[in-house]
Amino acid sequence: xEPVKTSSSLERESNPLTIKETKRKRPxxxxxxxxxxxxxxxxxxxxxxxxxxxxxxxxxxxxxxxxLVPDFSFAGLKNYAxxxxxxxxxxxxxxxLFFTLFFIIAVLTSGLVLAILLDQKIRAESLFRNIFFFxxxxxxxxxxxxxxxxxxxxxxxxxxLKKLGMAPKWYTSVTIIPGIEWGKxxxxxxxxxxxxxxxxxxxxTGFSVAMYLAGxxxxxxxxxxxxxxxxxxxxQIFMKIIFPLLMPITVSVIIIMxxxxxxxxxxxxxxTGPGANFVTDVPGVYMFETTFRGNYYANGAxxxxxxxxSVAIFIVPYLISSRKGGA
Amino acid sequence: xxxxxVTRPILYAILIAFSLFFLMPVYLMFITSLKPLDQITLxxxxxxxxxxxxxxxxxxxxxxxxxxxxxxxxxIPATIISALLGSLNGYVLSKWKFKGADWIFTAVLFGMFIxxxxxxxxxxxxxxxIGLYNSIPGLVLVHVVYGxxxxxxxxxxxxxxxxxxxxxxxxIDGAGFFTIFRxxxxxxxxxxxxxxxxxxxxxxxxxxxxxxTITTSQQQPIMVALQNLSGSQIVQxxxxxxxxxxxxxxxxxxxxxxxxxxxxxxxxxxVKG
Numbered sequence: 001x002e003p004v005k006t007s008s009s010l011e012r013e014s015n016p017l018t019i020k021e022t023k024r025k026r027p028x029x030x031x032x033x034x035x036x037x038x039x040x041x042x043x044x045x046x047x048x049x050x051x052x053x054x055x056x057x058x059x060x061x062x063x064x065x066x067x068l069v070p071d072f073s074f075a076g077l078k079n080y081a082x083x084x085x086x087x088x089x090x091x092x093x094x095x096x097l098f099f100t101l102f103f104i105i106a107v108l109t110s111g112l113v114l115a116i117l118l119d120q121k122i123r124a125e126s127l128f129r130n131i132f133f134f135x136x137x138x139x140x141x142x143x144x145x146x147x148x149x150x151x152x153x154x155x156x157x158x159x160x161l162k163k164l165g166m167a168p169k170w171y172t173s174v175t176i177i178p179g180i181e182w183g184k185x186x187x188x189x190x191x192x193x194x195x196x197x198x199x200x201x202x203x204x205t206g207f208s209v210a211m212y213l214a215g216x217x218x219x220x221x222x223x224x225x226x227x228x229x230x231x232x233x234x235x236q237i238f239m240k241i242i243f244p245l246l247m248p249i250t251v252s253v254i255i256i257m258x259x260x261x262x263x264x265x266x267x268x269x270x271x272t273g274p275g276a277n278f279v280t281d282v283p284g285v286y287m288f289e290t291t292f293r294g295n296y297y298a299n300g301a302x303x304x305x306x307x308x309x310s311v312a313i314f315i316v317p318y319l320i321s322s323r324k325g326g327a
Numbered sequence: 328x329x330x331x332x333v334t335r336p337i338l339y340a341i342l343i344a345f346s347l348f349f350l351m352p353v354y355l356m357f358i359t360s361l362k363p364l365d366q367i368t369l370x371x372x373x374x375x376x377x378x379x380x381x382x383x384x385x386x387x388x389x390x391x392x393x394x395x396x397x398x399x400x401x402x403i404p405a406t407i408i409s410a411l412l413g414s415l416n417g418y419v420l421s422k423w424k425f426k427g428a429d430w431i432f433t434a435v436l437f438g439m440f441i442x443x444x445x446x447x448x449x450x451x452x453x454x455x456x457i458g459l460y461n462s463i464p465g466l467v468l469v470h471v472v473y474g475x476x477x478x479x480x481x482x483x484x485x486x487x488x489x490x491x492x493x494x495x496x497x498x499i500d501g502a503g504f505f506t507i508f509r510x511x512x513x514x515x516x517x518x519x520x521x522x523x524x525x526x527x528x529x530x531x532x533x534x535x536x537x538x539x540t541i542t543t544s545q546q547q548p549i550m551v552a553l554q555n556l557s558g559s560q561i562v563q564x565x566x567x568x569x570x571x572x573x574x575x576x577x578x579x580x581x582x583x584x585x586x587x588x589x590x591x592x593x594x595x596x597x598v599k600g
Contacts, residue, residue, distance in 0.1 A: 139533030
């Protein structure tokens with residue numbers, strides 16, 4: 001909406017100061033033009049650094065640049081074909097799928113449960129809230145370093161679990177359940193990925209608690225009261241009223257978590273690395289190693305384009321729908 | 328009063344169990360960092376240190392101090408510049424909407440969700456070209472540019488709550504684009520700057536991918552140095568934990584003292600623009 005620009009002559013007469021102002025200034029640029037000029041540098045930066053660079057990466061992914069010396073000759077889809085036939089990349093796709101799935105489920109359920117509990121007018125609410133939120137202020141690198149030690153099979157939590165007769169191998173396990181032959185890999189849930197999910201959940205649960213708590217606080221009490229008067233049980237109120245009202249928040253949390261897990265790099269790089277048989281490897285780690293340690297630039301670029309597409313599937317509809325919904 | 332699903336004792340039991348899960352790593356970090364190396368044995372891992380010993384902090388500090396300083400040189404200019412840029416953009420996109428502004432905003436927002444790996448190869452080529460590769464100013468530039476979407480989003484939402492009538496009456500009094508920003512919007516956005524500032528500070532301080540690919544040894548920010556510490560030959564867990572605490576301290580302090588604003592930023596960054 002463009003604010004009104006004309007000032008009436010009445011106003012000018014009643015305010016001598018502004019007369020001088022307006023007479024002295026004969027602006028070459030209207031305010032609307034100034035506004036656009038103000039935004040222009042950012043638009044240009046984003047156009048180059050986001051869209052231009054993505055285009056360039058796309059081009060590199062179709063080239064033969066797989067050594068230190070840039071080689072931009074056209075290779076077609078060779079690099080993509082290589083990746084989809086590659087043991088490591090197939091393992092990455094499997095790991096990313098299960099990591100994303102478990103991570104989202106863990107963050108959503110723990111976040112919802114904790115938010116509901118915190119919303120029960122409990123004592124020391126802010127203390128509990130702070131305990132759940134503070135890991136979000138930390139770096140994934142710090143989280144990775146600490147959990148690497150906590151879930152090391154010979155140290156950490158296993159010192160307790162051994163007393164109970166358990167000794168999980170955590171991220172050092174190479175078991176895949178059920179381990180069906182699929183392409184070059186065994187398909188199934190890599191047990192080692194559970195350890196990474198625990199660390200990631202430790203870091204990100206606070207986000208969904210905060211989101212759900214804000215959502216719960218936004219639901220007017222009258223709604224609940226009315227349902228109670230109509231004879232609904234607390235469980236029914238939750239299932240029929242509260243949960244549907246929290247749906248937009250659930251969608252937001254799923255999308256934010258999905259995009260974090262599809263591009264995850266630092267947590268896994270700091271905590272486990274690729275792991276034996278690549279059981280904890282993800283595209284982010286593969287891309288980093290093949291590009292910056294192995295100089296396979298075109299392969300690395302192809303990995304990132306696949307990562308970008310997987311994120312875009314979630315993000316583009318989300319952005320378009322919130323543009324229509326908001327503003 | 329909200330949903331009553333469980334009885335009070337069960338409710339507190341669940342909350343306390345989760346709290347223990349969240350605090351366990353912190354407990355381990357602190358007790359380990361305060362132990363001398365000869366007390367770092369498996370049997371004593373969870374035990375409190377027999378005497379408090381700061382040698383691991385001294386060692387971690389000696390190793391990480393230069394990188395800590397790098398991070399400070401990185402995070403302060405990057406936070407200030409990206410917040411200023413975001414506030415100008417937010418002002419334009421909330422109060423001076425032109426035709427197509429919403430589409431441009433959506434296109435800008437996409438930039439905050441992309442995996443940064445997908446721009447990394449051209450970015451490094453570009454930084455080499457302009458001579459900013461392997462330098463803190465180069466990292467500042469990167470964080471300012473890729474901070475534009477989130478800071479713009481936060482300020483745009485923040486300024487949406489400033490009534491348009493205020494702008495209109497200022498215009499009637501003869502105030503122009505920049506005068507309105509300088510004398511009306513800017514003074515109203517102190518909280519906006521605090522929220523965005525904390526958000527950018529935390530994210531840039533904690534960032535790893537750009538840091539590890541754009542800088543080498545001397546220029547590396549703290550998180551890369553911490554990661555290197557854990558990759559070194561003999562793993563001294565006490566030094567590593569002390570290092571992790573040192574690296575986490577600035578953002579943790581910000582959270583402790585300004586947590587309210589941190590959570591606001593968290594919510595602002597995700598709710599619909």
